[in-house]
Amino acid sequence: MYRNLNAVSIVMGLWAVGAVMAAPANAQTVPRSGEYIFNLSGCESCHTDKKGNGPRLAGGRAFKTDFGTFYSPNITPDPNTGIGLWTYSDFVRAMREGRSPDGSHYFPAFPYTSYTNMDDEDIKALWEYLKRQPAQAQRNKSHDISPPFSWRWLMRFWNVLYLDKGPKPEWPRGRYLAEALSHCHECHTPRGALGGRDDGMAYAGTKRNPEGITVPNITPNKQTGTGKWKKGDFEMLFTIGMLPDGDFVSGAMSESVSHSTSKMTATDREALIEYLLTLPSIKNQVKAKKAPVSGGQEW
Ligand code: HEC
Ligand code: HEC
Numbered sequence: 001m002y003r004n005l006n007a008v009s010i011v012m013g014l015w016a017v018g019a020v021m022a023a024p025a026n027a028q029t030v031p032r033s034g035e036y037i038f039n040l041s042g043c044e045s046c047h048t049d050k051k052g053n054g055p056r057l058a059g060g061r062a063f064k065t066d067f068g069t070f071y072s073p074n075i076t077p078d079p080n081t082g083i084g085l086w087t088y089s090d091f092v093r094a095m096r097e098g099r100s101p102d103g104s105h106y107f108p109a110f111p112y113t114s115y116t117n118m119d120d121e122d123i124k125a126l127w128e129y130l131k132r133q134p135a136q137a138q139r140n141k142s143h144d145i146s147p148p149f150s151w152r153w154l155m156r157f158w159n160v161l162y163l164d165k166g167p168k169p170e171w172p173r174g175r176y177l178a179e180a181l182s183h184c185h186e187c188h189t190p191r192g193a194l195g196g197r198d199d200g201m202a203y204a205g206t207k208r209n210p211e212g213i214t215v216p217n218i219t220p221n222k223q224t225g226t227g228k229w230k231k232g233d234f235e236m237l238f239t240i241g242m243l244p245d246g247d248f249v250s251g252a253m254s255e256s257v258s259h260s261t262s263k264m265t266a267t268d269r270e271a272l273i274e275y276l277l278t279l280p281s282i283k284n285q286v287k288a289k290k291a292p293v294s295g296g297q298e299w
Helices: 002-026 034-041 088-097 120-131 152-162 173-181 184-188 231-240 251-259 266-277
Strands: 062-065 068-071
Touching (some): 034 120, 034 173, 173 266, 231 251
16 A cells, blocks of 8 residues: 555656656747847848858848849948948847838848847847858849839838738747748748738748749648648658658748758747647648549659
């Protein structure tokens, strides 16, 4: 009798120790390192011209869109060609309002429409991190876009329509990861004629985005979205980039996996998956249905 009781209390004791040891993982404080925020937000891949072997973070990567070609600027601390002379409040204004130190408006090819939702601590940590990166002298290329899309002042009106200024302290962590840092919805939500997100169709995918790519529906719709995916399927995609059918994602999504989802802490990745599972299901057929396998058509 006593022995059993002891066994029970030992088990209970072990359980308690286990719970205490597990606590840091569960009640983990949110990671705040500048490098972590930087990775999850994908700054490096957009601001480095990898194809042209350009210096890290010195800009020059081209983005061909329906509105013209945009080139990312130099965001290293170089005082002449980068952002070395910026103050912290210049940086905050860029991230929260999409405006440059001289007050002009950025184009949403820079996803400030997501970064606006970052909280103050993360913007601060990101700034400190950027300031520590090596300066690279490389002049910015001007965008190759024609009027009216090249008129920055028009962005003031665009922002009234489409910029929902943050921060959003009420958001759950999963939403924060998806819509402040990793900007999943910028790609997975269809856009209207002016290039603004159609948030009524959030995450429902698009046959053709402004960059001309097809982006799948990731709402939990069983026929047209990821409604049949299990948590493990998301986990597999977000850690190694593999889809349930064994293919690996390519292009835009493989970048998102390599700089962002694969670098999340396990707790953050889980929060992201939980968030995706709670999205409203939207029926929107984006991907071509796989051609039916017919006999005699082998290669
Ligand atoms: C999808 C690609 C993309 C991502 C991701 C991205 N940027 Fe940019 N960024 C751009 C483009 C394009 C511009 C130029 C916008 C313009 O000229 O209106 C820009 C502009 C900027 C500017 C203004 C620089 C200047 O000289 O005025 C800063 C600062 C900046 N980005 C920082 C960041 C940081 C920090 C991150 C990560 C949190 C980031 N960007 C992520 C594409 C991107
Ligand atoms: C720069 C654009 C872009 C960003 C940002 C992006 N995605 Fe994707 N995503 C894509 C594209 C394009 C595909 C299709 C890739 C393929 O099949 O090779 C895709 C595929 C997926 C799939 C697989 C869906 C299916 O049916 O095969 C999921 C799930 C997904 N993304 C979730 C996310 C999440 C979560 C984020 C944010 C962490 C994110 N994506 C960020 C463009 C993007």
